[in-house]
Amino acid sequence: MKKTFLALLASFSLSTTAQVTLIHNVNGYTPTKSQQIERFSSLVIKDGKVVKTSAKDLSTQYPSATKFDGEGKTLLPGLIDAHGHIIGLGNNLLTLDVRGSKTIAEVGKRLSHYAKAHEGEWIIGRGWDQTLWPGGQFPTAADLDKYVKDKPVILTRVDGHAIWVNSKAMALANISKSTKTPEGGEIITLNSGMPSGIFIDKAEDLIRTHVPAQSDAQVNKALNKAGEHLLSLGITSAHDAGIDYTTWQVYQARAKEHTMPLRVYAMLSASSPKLAEMLDVGVIK
Structure with missing residues (x-):
């Protein structure tokens, strides 16, 4: 059976400010100053801070505390991510997710549903990978226009090194046959010479600079x-x-x-x- 874990969260500590809270009946682990691991079964929080841990049940010592039964689950200190991009993560969670799409039509279906509930000026998404699709070819702006053509759409490739946009986005960015490819980037073009809707690396900036700042x-x-x-x-x-x-x-x-x-x-x-x-x-x- 898979073991269930509890995490000691910052939100929990903040919610217990100005009171005493006791978490008991847990399989607790915490590091010590001597770089050892201490085991405990009870933990006391006062004014938002951990003030005591013990291998014994502390219920009788803190009779007026708000008590939580850990049901024997494992309790660990909160974890620290040493390198992240918090707002970027939040944006990804709030924007259109097309990861794992197996066809352009599947991307289009997700886009259509998202567009109906999206009130913003631009539709932003991420996660497409043409290598998962039949033929494995790069898509085009026309493929997105079938689903959304009245709002600009930018979908970032799963690796973050290319964007796929619709015709509305290219129009707002004044993209044409004469648009020059910036150094360090690439504009995929159609047989007609018109940009297809795929902009790679530094070429992405031709579109992104027109997206309103947050x-x-x-x-x-x-x-x-x-x-x-x-x-x-x-x-x-x-x-x-x-x-x-x-x-x-x-x-x-x-x-x-x-x-x-x-x-x-x-x-x-x-x-x-x-x-x-x-x-x-x-x-x-």
Whole structure:
């Protein structure tokens, strides 16, 4: 039988602020300062912090505590992701997912359903892989136009090195036969010489620069979605490897409000034009 695990989550600690909580009847593990692993069956949280662990049941010592029976399950400290992109994860969870699609028609079906429920100006998705399809050929803008032609669509390939867009997206980006391929990229063309709708690596920027920047509200939504997902996996802290100015502002505000869904060690993007401004502020705790 597969063993069931419990994860000690940041959200749980925050919810227990200003009270005492006892988790008992668990198979607990925690590291110690001497780099040993300590086993325990009871754990006490006070004012949002772990204050005691014991191999014995502490119920009688904390009679007024809010009690949770761990039912003998394994309890581990929250995990830390040493390199992640939190807002990117949240965006991926909120956008169209076409991973595993076996045909263009399957992508189109998912796109159609998503478009009906999507209120934004652009439809963003990820995960297509033409090698899984009959023939294995790159798709075209016309293939997407069959399903959505009134809104611009950008679907990133599963490896992140190409995008597939519809004709609306190319029109908004002023893409034509005369569009020059940027160094480090490639524009796949049709027999007519017109761009097909596939833009590889640096050529992606020809389209992406026309996508509106994320608003604070959108970043907050992505942060909440990523936090919900990470906490469900027992990940309570993450190093965010390179954040932009908007994300920095959101993190600042949420940290001051004490509403961050998990602990974040945020690294500033070295390419940000506002890097100096962010550095001058210093560390936000």
